[in-house]
Amino acid sequence: MPINETLSQYSDWSYTTAAAIYVLALVFFLIEQSFGAKGRAAAERAKQKVLVGAGGPAVTETPGVITTPPQTGRAERIGRMGAALLVLGALLHLTAIVLRGLATHRAPWGNMYEYGMATMFVAVVTWLVVIKKFPVRHLSGFMLLPVVILMFVNGTMLYTIAAPVQPALQSYWLVIHVSAAILSSGAFLVPGVASVLYLFKTANDKNPAKFPKFGPKLPDADVLDRIAYRTTIICFPIFTFGVLCGAVWAEAAWGRFWGWDPKETVAFIAWVIYAAYLHSRATAGWRGTRAAVINVIGFSATVFNLFFVNLVTAGLHSYAGVG
Template identity: 80%
Template sequence: MPVNETLSQYSDWLYTTTVAIYVLALCFSLFEQAFGAKGRRAAERSAQRSLVGAGAPVIEDADVPATPEAPREVGRAERIGRMGASLLVLGALLQLTAIVLRGFAVHRAPWGNMYEYGMTVTFVTVVAWLVVIRKFPVRHLTGFLLLPVVILMFINGTLLYTVAAPVVPALQSYWLYIHVSAAIIGSGVFLVPGVASVLYLFRTANDKNPQRFPKFGPKLPPADVLDRIAYRATIIAFPVFTFGVLCGAVWAEAAWGRFWGWDPKETVAFIAWVVYAAYLHSRATAGWRGQRAAVINVLGFAVTIFNLFFINLVTAGLHSYAGVN
C-alpha cells in the first residue's frame, strides 16, 4: 500500500512539538529542583545530620527556614514543578499520537527504521518515568531524566531521520512486532535506572564528603530511594530485554540461517545483557551493593545508549537497515 504522506507529515510535526514541550518541562523541573521545597528540606536535613555528628541536638521534621519570602518562593517552585509534570504528560500523549500516525501512514508497526525505533524508545522512557514519579516523591528530578531524552530525540530527529516508507523484505515478518517491541520496552525502561544510578553516585559521594557537591548533592533524595528506583526498574526491564534478545536469535535463524553471527548490534546487545545481569547479581551480593552495583548499572546505561545510536551511526552490519536510509 502507498505511504500516506499527510499522516506522515502530521507525525513529524507532532514529534517536533513533543521535543519542544519536553525542553520546556525540563526547564520547569530544573527550577523546582533548584528552588523547590523538597530540595531545600533535603539540604536542611543533610546539614542537620552534619551538626548531629558534631554533637548538636536532633531537630525532627526540619523545614525551610521561616522567613516571609520562603513560603512564596517555595510555592511558586512547586507550582512550576507541577506544570512541568503536566507538560510531560502532554508531551507523552503527543509523542504517542506521532507514533500511531506514523504507523497508519506506512501501514505497519511504527518501528521499522532507526528514526521510528528511537521515537518509541524515548516514549517508553517517559512513560516509565511517569510511573516512577507516581510511586516515589522524585518529581523534581524529572529534568535529569529529560536531559538525555531530549538529546536522543534531537539526534534521532536530525541525524537519524528517515522518510516514511515500506520496510525492507528482511523486516516483513511478524517478528517485527515481537522482537523489536521487546527490545524497545527493555531499552526504554533501562534509561530510568541509568539516570537513577548516576544520581545515586552523586548522593552517596556527598554523604561521605559534604564538600564534594555542597549545592547539588544534598538536594537529591536519600540514596536508598534512588537505589530502589534503579533496582525495581531494572528488575522490570531485564526479563523483557532478555526475551527480546532470544526472539532476535530465533528471527536471525529464520532470516539468515544462524542464531548468532556476532553482528555489531547483536554483540553490543549481548554485552548490555551481561552488564545488567552483573548488576542484578551484585545488587544481591554482600559487599557489592551500593556504589559498586550503581557503577555497574551506569555502565549498562552507557552501553545501552551506545547500542541505540552509535552502532547505527558508525558501524555497518546486518542490522544496518535500521539506520539512516
C-alpha cells in the first residue's frame, strides 16, 4: 500500500511538538528541584544530621506522623505544571507513533528513527508511573534530560522518511521481538538514572561537602535504590523474552539462532550485566553502591547498543539502520 504522506507529516509535527513540550517541562522540573519544598526539606534534614553529629540537639519526630512539608509553594505549583506538560507531551508522542504506523501500514518501529521514538515514549510513560508511586516528581528533570537529548539526536541525525520496511523485516516477529526490545530498553532508562542519582546521594552522605548544593536535595538513598530495583526486576523478564524471540527470528531468517552479530553480542552482554545486578541486589554483601554501579554499566551497554552499534558497526542488523 502507498505511504500516506499527510499522516506522515502530522506524525513528524507531533514528534517535534512533543520534544518541545518535554524541554519546557524539563525547565519547570529543574525549577522545582532547585527551589521546591522537598529540596529545601532534604537539605534541612542533612543540616540537622550534621549538627547532631557535631553534638547539637537531636531532632525528635512524633511516631506515626509524617512530617512532609506542604506542597503549596510557587516551585511546587511549577512542578505540577511540569507534570501536566509531561502528560501532554506523552500524548503527542503517542500520537506521533500511531500516525507513523497508520502512514506506513505497519508496526511503527521498522527503522532506527521509529525505534528511538518508541523507546523514548516508553521511558516517559515509565517515569510517569514512578512519580505516581514515589514522591520523586522533583527529580523529573534528571530523567527528562537524557530523553530530550536522545529525542533531538533521533529527530535530526537518525530521521528517516516514512517508507515500507525491507523484506527481511516483513514478519510478525517485527511486532513481537522489536516491541519487547522497545519496552525493556525504554524502561531501563529509569533505573539507570535512579542508580546514577543513588551514587551521588551515597557519596554526599559519606562526605556532605562533596555535593553541598546538589546531594542534600535528593531523596533518601533507599528510595532511589527501590526505584532502580523494582523497575529493573520488571524490565528484565521482558528483555529476556526479547532476546529469546530474536534468536528464534534469527533461526527463521538466517538459519541459525546465534551468529555473534555485533547487536546480538552487545544485547547478550547487557543481559548478563542486568542479571548480575539482580543477583548482586539480592546478595547482602553487594547491595548498595556496588549494585548501583553494575546497573549503571548495564544501562550504558543498552545505550551503546541502541546508538553506537547501529551507527558505527556493520552487521546483519544494519538493514534496520538510519536510512
